[in-house]
Amino acid sequence: MTGQSDNMKKYCSTVQPSHMAWPENIVVDQEAASTPLARKIIRKMPGVPLHTLSPGMNISELAGKDNRLVIYLKHYRGRFLRPCPATRKYRCCGYQIIHIGENCPLNCSYCILQAYFQDRVLKIWANQEDLWTELDMVLGRDRNRLFRVGTGEFTDSLALEHLTGYSADLAQFLGNYPNVCLELKSKIIDLSWMEKAPSTRKVLPAWSVNSPEIISREEGGASTLEERLKAAGTCADKGFRVCLHFDPIIHYPGWKKGYAHAVEMILDFLRPEHIAYLSLGSFRFMPGLKKTIIRNHPGSDYIYNEFITGLDGKARLLLTLRLEQFKYIAGKLKKGGVSRQIYLCMESDRVWKEALGYTPKDLGGLARHLLNLSFKDKAGL
Numbered sequence: 001m002t003g004q005s006d007n008m009k010k011y012c013s014t015v016q017p018s019h020m021a022w023p024e025n026i027v028v029d030q031e032a033a034s035t036p037l038a039r040k041i042i043r044k045m046p047g048v049p050l051h052t053l054s055p056g057m058n059i060s061e062l063a064g065k066d067n068r069l070v071i072y073l074k075h076y077r078g079r080f081l082r083p084c085p086a087t088r089k090y091r092c093c094g095y096q097i098i099h100i101g102e103n104c105p106l107n108c109s110y111c112i113l114q115a116y117f118q119d120r121v122l123k124i125w126a127n128q129e130d131l132w133t134e135l136d137m138v139l140g141r142d143r144n145r146l147f148r149v150g151t152g153e154f155t156d157s158l159a160l161e162h163l164t165g166y167s168a169d170l171a172q173f174l175g176n177y178p179n180v181c182l183e184l185k186s187k188i189i190d191l192s193w194m195e196k197a198p199s200t201r202k203v204l205p206a207w208s209v210n211s212p213e214i215i216s217r218e219e220g221g222a223s224t225l226e227e228r229l230k231a232a233g234t235c236a237d238k239g240f241r242v243c244l245h246f247d248p249i250i251h252y253p254g255w256k257k258g259y260a261h262a263v264e265m266i267l268d269f270l271r272p273e274h275i276a277y278l279s280l281g282s283f284r285f286m287p288g289l290k291k292t293i294i295r296n297h298p299g300s301d302y303i304y305n306e307f308i309t310g311l312d313g314k315a316r317l318l319l320t321l322r323l324e325q326f327k328y329i330a331g332k333l334k335k336g337g338v339s340r341q342i343y344l345c346m347e348s349d350r351v352w353k354e355a356l357g358y359t360p361k362d363l364g365g366l367a368r369h370l371l372n373l374s375f376k377d378k379a380g381l
C-alpha cells in the first residue's frame with residue numbers, strides 16, 4: 001500500500017465502516033458538483049480520485065472492473081417518490097419509495113438489484129433540493145392523507161449513511177409533515193440519523209432479519225443478527241418502534257432450527273409492543289436473476305430448489321413448502337406475542353388465510369392496516 005493510501009485510510013477510518021470496501025473513485029455530474037451533499041461526501045473522502053462527468057460522457061468509462069467501488073454523485077432527473085413496484089396479482093402493502101440512489105455496497109447473494117441494474121456503481125442522488133421540492137409538492141398537498149414512505153428498495157437505507165447522512169436529512173425534513181411516517185430499512189448498524197429525528201413516532205427503523213446461517217452465508221458484509229437486534233433494542237429503548245422483515249425466507253436443510261433461533265433472538269431483544277409490523281416474504285426472483293446468482297455466488301445452492309412461476313412472472317418456492325415455512329415462523333412469533341403485526345409480502349389471500357388465519361380484508365385492507373400500525377402512538381399499543 002502506498003503512503004498516500006495509508007494516509008487516506010487513517011484519515012477516513014472514522015467514516016469507513018466494515019461493510020464497505022474502500023472506494024476507488026468518486027464520479028460527480030458537473031451539475032451536481034456544487035450541491036451541499038456532493039461537497040460533503042467529497043470532503044469525507046480526501047485523496048480518493050475525483051472525476052467530473054461532463055455531458056455526453058458515460059459513467060462506464062470511469063467505473064473500472066469492480067464498479068461497486070465507485071461512488072457516483074448524480075444529478076437525478078426522474079421521479080423521487082414512486083409506489084413500490086408491487087403487482088396487482090398479489091396483496092401489496094401501499095408503500096411509497098423515496099428514491100435516493102441505486103445499488104448497495106453489501107453483497108447479498110440473492111439481491112434483486114443485480115438484475116435491476118446493469119452495473120453496481122453506488123449512485124447517490126446529489127440534487128437534494130429537487131427531492132425536497134417534489135416531496136413537499138406530493139406529501140404536503142393534502143396533510144390529511146397519510147403516507148408510509150421508505151428508502152430501502154433500490155439501496156440499503158443506511159449502508160452509505162456514514163457518507164451521505166441522507167436518512168438523517170430525510171428524518172429532519174419529514175418532521176414537518178405529520179402525515180408521513182418514514183421507514184429506514186437496513187442490514188447494517190448506523191443510528192446516527194436519530195439525532196435529527198424530530199419525533200420517535202415519525203421514523204420506523206427497520207431491519208431485514210434471517211436465520212443466522214443465511215446471514216453468514218448469503219449476506220456478505222452485513223451485520224450479524226445479534227448486532228441488528230441489539231440496535232433494534234437500542235431504538236426501542238429510545239422510544240422508537242421498529243419493523244422487522246423476514247425476507248427472503250430461504251428453504252435449506254436445517255431451516256426450522258435456524259428460523260426458530262432467529263425468532264428466539266428477536267424475542268430476547270424486543271418485546272412485542274416494540275414491533276410496529278413484521279413481514280414474511282419467501283425468496284422470489286425474476287427468471288434472469290438465477291444465472292446471475294450462479295455466476296456471482298456459486299456456493300448459493302438454494303437457487304436449485306424447486307420453484308414455480310407466479311402470476312407476476314417471478315419464480316417462487318412451491319406453495320406447500322412456502323406455506324410450511326410461513327406457518328412455522330408465524331407460529332413461533334405468535335407464541336411469543338407477535339401476532340397482528342405479521343403480514344405476508346406478495347402473497348394471495350389463500351396463502352394468507354392458510355398461513356396466518358386471516359386475510360388482508362379481515363384487517364381492513366393491508367395498506368390501511370399498515371398505515372394504522374405505522375401511525376399508532378407507542379403508548380396506544
Ligand code: SF4
Nearest residue numbers: 104106107108111156
Ligand atoms: S442489503 Fe439489500 S440492497 Fe444491499 S445487497 Fe443486500 S439485498 Fe441488496
